[in-house]
Amino acid sequence: MTDNALLAGPALRRLRKREGLTQAAMAASLGISPSYLNLIERNQRPLSARVLVQVIERFDFDPRSLREDEAIGGIDGLVRRMTDKRFADLGIDREEVQEFLAAAPQAAAAFARLYDTAGDAAVRSDDPIAVTRQAIERWQNHFADLDHLAEAISDDLRLSRSDTGAALADRLREKHQLSVRILPAEVMPGLVHRLDLHNRQLQLSEMLPGAARRFQIARQVGALELRDEIETLTEGANLGSNEARKLFQEHVTDYAAAALLMPYRRFLRACEQTNYDVNILQRRFASSFDQIAQRLTTLQRVGERGLPFFCARFGRTGRIVHYTAGASGAVHPIDGARWPAWVPYAAFESRGSLLTQAVTFGEGEAIPKHWFTVARTVEVDGAACSARKAVVLGLEARFAGELAHARGISLDPKDAVPLGVGCPRCGRVDCLTPAPPRLASTAF
Incomplete structure (x- = not known):
C-alpha cells in the first residue's frame, strides 16, 4: 500500500532547528537516512504518512502547522495579493506563486502580512467603502x-x-x-x-x-x-x-x-437541485434577483461549499455601486475600469431579460481570467423605483459547465469576449465598443 504524502520541507526544517538537531540526528530518530531527510526538507521528496506519524510521536509535532498557509488564504489568497497593479510588470504566474508558498511559507506569510497592513493604511485614510469591502473579502463574505x-x-x-x-x-x-x-x-x-x-x-x-x-x-x-x-x-x-x-x-x-x-443548507440544496437556476430560486425563496445574487456569494461553509460567485451592481452611468468578491478571487476594478462590451451594460437595453456571456478579464497572469457571467436589470426599491440598476453574477468558467444558465453557451476560452484590463488602461485601438471619455474617467 502506498502512503499518502505531502510536501512539508520548510515545516520539518524549522522543527529540526528548534530541537537543535543535525540532519543526521533527526534522521536517526525517525529511522530514515540523512540523505532522504535532506530531500524532504528541500521539498524534493514528500513527507509520507509513516514518517509524519514518527515526527508527531517523537517531537510532539502539531500536524496543523502543515497547513500554516491557510492563515493567508492558501495559494488563492497569495495569488490575489500578487495581482496588485504594482506587480503587473513582473509577470508572476500562479505556478511561480505556488512554488514560493511551498518553498518558503513563512516568507510568504510575512509578505502577505506586510501587504495587508500596507493596504489597510492606504485605503483607511480616505475610503471607508474600500476598507469595508476589504474587510468583507477577508471573510470571503461568509460568516x-x-x-x-x-x-x-x-x-x-x-x-x-x-x-x-x-x-x-x-x-x-x-x-x-x-x-x-x-x-x-x-x-x-x-x-x-x-x-x-x-x-x-x-x-x-x-x-x-x-x-x-x-x-x-x-x-x-x-x-x-x-x-x-x-x-x-x-x-x-x-x-x-x-x-x-x-x-x-x-x-x-x-x-x-x-x-x-434563505437558510444556508436549504438554499444550497436548492441551488444544487436546480443547477443554480436563479429564476427558480427567486420563486422558491420569494426573493428578488439581486437578493439571490448576493446570497450566492456566501456559500463557503466548511464541508458544504457552493460555487464561488462574485456579484456586482452597476448604475445607469456604468459606475459600480456595489461589489462582492466572495470566494471567487475576482479583483474589484478600483481604478475606474469600465468594460462597455460586458453584458451588464447591454442589460440596460434589455430591461428585465436575463443575459449571459463568457468573458476574459483581469490583470496579471496569476488570477483566473475566464468567467461565465449572468446579468439583468432590477428596479431600485422604494420611492425612486423608476430607477434601475444592473446586477451581474460571475463564476470561473471552469465551474460553470453544469449551470442551468450556461446551457448552449460556449465555455471555450477562445470564444470568450476579451474585456482586457478596463478602458482607462486598455490601450486597444481596435475595440468595437470604445468607452466615451466620461466612462473612461479614472474617478470612481
Whole structure:
C-alpha cells in the first residue's frame, strides 16, 4: 500500500532547528537516512504518512502547522495579493506563486502580512467603502456563526408557518412587540423603512415590492436577535473609522436577513437541485434577483461549499455601486475600469431579460481570467423605483459547465469576449465598443 504524502520541507526544517538537531540526528530518530531527510526538507521528496506519524510521536509535532498557509488564504489568497497593479510588470504566474508558498511559507506569510497592513493604511485614510469591502473579502463574505444562528431561527419559524415572511412578521410582533405597518409614500418621503419605537412599529413604504418588504422584516428580526453576533463581527473587523464600522455593520445585518430568508443548507440544496437556476430560486425563496445574487456569494461553509460567485451592481452611468468578491478571487476594478462590451451594460437595453456571456478579464497572469457571467436589470426599491440598476453574477468558467444558465453557451476560452484590463488602461485601438471619455474617467 502506498502512503499518502505531502510536501512539508520548510515545516520539518524549522522543527529540526528548534530541537537543535543535525540532519543526521533527526534522521536517526525517525529511522530514515540523512540523505532522504535532506530531500524532504528541500521539498524534493514528500513527507509520507509513516514518517509524519514518527515526527508527531517523537517531537510532539502539531500536524496543523502543515497547513500554516491557510492563515493567508492558501495559494488563492497569495495569488490575489500578487495581482496588485504594482506587480503587473513582473509577470508572476500562479505556478511561480505556488512554488514560493511551498518553498518558503513563512516568507510568504510575512509578505502577505506586510501587504495587508500596507493596504489597510492606504485605503483607511480616505475610503471607508474600500476598507469595508476589504474587510468583507477577508471573510470571503461568509460568516459561519451568523449563518448557523440564523438557520436555527429559520427552522423555528418553519415549525409555525410555511410562509417565512409572515412567520417573521409574527415573530417580530410576538417576541419584540413590534408590528409591521405599510404607509403611503407621501407619509415617508425619501424613506423605504423606519423604526418607530414610540408606536412600536416597523413602518414600510408602500413603494416596496413584496420581496423587499420581507427582507426589511427579516433585517429587523436579525438586528434584534443576532445583535451580539453582529456587534462581535463588527468589532473584530478592527476598522479605523466610524463610517467604515457602520458600513460593515449594515452589510452584516443585511447578511443576517438573507440568511433568515434563505437558510444556508436549504438554499444550497436548492441551488444544487436546480443547477443554480436563479429564476427558480427567486420563486422558491420569494426573493428578488439581486437578493439571490448576493446570497450566492456566501456559500463557503466548511464541508458544504457552493460555487464561488462574485456579484456586482452597476448604475445607469456604468459606475459600480456595489461589489462582492466572495470566494471567487475576482479583483474589484478600483481604478475606474469600465468594460462597455460586458453584458451588464447591454442589460440596460434589455430591461428585465436575463443575459449571459463568457468573458476574459483581469490583470496579471496569476488570477483566473475566464468567467461565465449572468446579468439583468432590477428596479431600485422604494420611492425612486423608476430607477434601475444592473446586477451581474460571475463564476470561473471552469465551474460553470453544469449551470442551468450556461446551457448552449460556449465555455471555450477562445470564444470568450476579451474585456482586457478596463478602458482607462486598455490601450486597444481596435475595440468595437470604445468607452466615451466620461466612462473612461479614472474617478470612481
